[in-house]
Amino acid sequence: MLWPRVAPHGANIRLLGVVMNGAESLVRTLVKGGVDVCFANPGTSEMHFVGALDRVEGMRCVLGLFEGVCSGAADGYYRMTDKPASTLLHLGPGLANAAANLHNAKKAGSGIVNIVGEHALYHIKYDTPLTADIEGIARPFSHWVKTSPTAKTVAADGAAAIQAARVAPGQVATLILPADTAWTEADGVAETPDTPSPQKPANETVVAAAKALKNGQSAMLFLGGRALRAKGLELAGKIATKTGCKVQAAGGTARIERGAGRVPVLRLHFVVETALDMLKGTKHMVLCGAKPPAAFFAYPGKPSVLVPEGCEVTTLCPVDGDPLASLEALAAELGALNETPANVAQPDRPDRPTGKFTPEGLGAALGATLPEGAIVVDESVTTGRGFFPYTAGAPPHDWLNNMGGSIGFGAPVAVGAAVACPDRKVIAMIGDGSAMYTIQSLWTMARENLDVCVMIFSNRSYKILYSQLADVGAANPGPRAIDMLTLDRPTLDFTLLAKSMGVPAAKALDLEELTKQLTYAMSQKGPYLIDVVM
């Protein structure tokens, strides 16, 4: 697997006669393996990696002011490219700061190669300030973890990390790089081995799924992962035409390709009662790229499992399978490949709304202004739950949701999506409470002039928790409980926040102003923030 020391991108005369250290062998291995973006927040132990950037062509390094920006950006980048980016993090605490968005990425099936600095191995035993159990920190958030023991192994370990990150649907791989392995002489660059393709469904599974769906309206094709790309939804639409089955998306969806010309699909609702209503009457459920539906949280007296009682569940394709190949095999088995999906979204935009903010009006403002190719990163939590109908007929676009439930996901994922797709407008819709976890993202948007329109829904509360208080049975909250859910003392001024980090911004106090602001934001390039003061 180790290659002789050569410059991977043609002649690099600075390399001739120069000893390559472990850090440089890793950077070259990453670039050679197609991992050519690094979302970085480095410290001392990562300085050799940073130093190598000027000797290696082809690595785009994007600085974040907080590690959660970096990990969330890598998540967004993967969702839009199906290609892992790397992060560069400073020892255990740097990794810990990245961990919440690594959790979200892991749940979303996003491939990431984390490079985490570590003390020189001989130094660890002195238990100096930054010493920590980095492997222990990494494990709950990673599918693959390794500390590279020597400079000679760094390149091969980096290649193995890339290989692991590419395992379907995408995995979090964490490579720990002791400082002495970074600064000691390496052997050369490693080539990344192929990642085995995900398993295709066995013929009898396809036959069983086909049989289940033939039950028409009492059958449901339940989709997740890449089944929600346009191609997968088209296949699902053909299958629905042929069998009369329902098509339903999981509650958590990493990326849905939707808009005019595509087969629309609804996400399973967060509220248990509504989700149960959506699944009611289903006697045969076929899973493709999704797990059986379960409640987000447990609540007293409510079920965890949302599959209706007596419903038979068939897994056509597990989460780590190949949903598109599976749907294709299923459509073929059903003779549905030449069907026309009955339900295709027609081009249709709502009128530009006016008046006070309402959930419907906000959906209409978005639907009226969404440009073709937009990437919507949705961390609107309570506010945006009803936006799908208003945007179903907008020009084709992508819609990204949080699959790990850790808030602070939206702005970082928008950074990564914008780096991945510089020619597309990214729209990040974020609740005010959520936005504050990773607000440092705005600075990276300004620094890289990323084409992101950030909408902050300022309802001055963790609004979702009001209903959650009742749902868990902690009803009739008193003033102290309410105080833990409100963000109005003081109010946050997101336009000042944005400007402090170099992002132009404006407030919108009604739907007309919001629609005007959105129209402006869509007409220009570069970051822009709209504080939707509700």
Next chain:
Amino acid sequence: MLWPRVAPHGANIRLLGVVMNGAESLVRTLVKGGVDVCFANPGTSEMHFVGALDRVEGMRCVLGLFEGVCSGAADGYYRMTDKPASTLLHLGPGLANAAANLHNAKKAGSGIVNIVGEHALYHIKYDTPLTADIEGIARPFSHWVKTSPTAKTVAADGAAAIQAARVAPGQVATLILPADTAWTEADGVAETPDTPSPQKPANETVVAAAKALKNGQSAMLFLGGRALRAKGLELAGKIATKTGCKVQAAGGTARIERGAGRVPVLRLHFVVETALDMLKGTKHMVLCGAKPPAAFFAYPGKPSVLVPEGCEVTTLCPVDGDPLASLEALAAELGALNETPANVAQPDRPDRPTGKFTPEGLGAALGATLPEGAIVVDESVTTGRGFFPYTAGAPPHDWLNNMGGSIGFGAPVAVGAAVACPDRKVIAMIGDGSAMYTIQSLWTMARENLDVCVMIFSNRSYKILYSQLADVGAANPGPRAIDMLTLDRPTLDFTLLAKSMGVPAAKALDLEELTKQLTYAMSQKGPYLIDVVM
């Protein structure tokens, strides 16, 4: 250990005839055990804890917009009170967001009781979005970890967590509270068992330490932890008078009591060469509350161990011992109890500086304005390294440093110190790069009207990394490496940032203006931010 169900703070008639759930039994147990401050960022699974706040008297709940604010605040609170506070965190990702400052707290020996929500135990197997290995996440950052299995055990487990947090010098205890244990009926309130006192040194250890120090100038008393309180420094001063030994503080110090009337001590320098100079000539080192000095990082060709070659090291008191009792025993053994410390800081303030910013001028500005009883939280990184001489004769104050090396420590610790000591002025000196990790702290300062003066040293870079690049041997950085160390594209406007979160702020562009701003900040109560634009 379980008490009958009684209202711990006198009559609480709301409790009569009302079933107490697990969450309430925990809140009552915490208050009864003296843990009466909670730095919280709750979510759904913590709603019963929040709901109990209105039924239980005596718990002050302080909201943070990011979990790192909460954990850092608990660290600062402990340093100033020697009493653990609790945090309230939302499942695995919430704990992960708190982890970097838990790491700092753990290294500082600060006792904290983390309460982390978890799914109902029967719900975990469905692997829903927020499911994670919470115990695994907690372990690298905690001395004690437990998931309470039932509502009946929550109170006793809470009491055990308090007991663990109080183990000297202070420990991080993490109690994981599954939602069903919070909402199910509990038995009552638990009483916190006593924590065993730290071991006092054996007589032969005291005799050996005394013998070592009798070597005069070639001997050094090396102090950490509570040895750096005024009482410990006074004892060290008496011992120095008697023996002629040197007195030196460790590089990382959780809290030094210093200023006029106290025995001054220098911290060991971060830079290896300077630290080696400070320790040069030491042939006998006596450790009290500190580990043997080691380099913060490893560097090629530089030692990890800073103890001079051939120096004999005697541990009078380990980090988890009783430094004050140990120094007292040592002074008694040496017959030094009635000595007068030779080196006591005399009241002395530098003149109010003018002109351009210099390290000396910044130190003088602080020294000229520091009020009596001030608590200085020092995350000034490169800028403030030389401030000690300028403040040695200022009125008595405390000085808190980062012992874990994870930046983003300053503003949260200032929050906790201000909650702990409402009658004292807190001065948080923070580098611009460091400040951005936990900038959400400003909002909590505004919300609680905390008496904190935040000084941001805006040098528009991770300045320490310039020297670190050279120190690790990654010299001659090119433009891409430099780009990862600079924060000037765009510049951060900390006055706008502060105002966006309700904290008044001003810029200072020279020493005269800074001194004027500091004088104003010291004259009033409540949060104030000065952006020191360097």
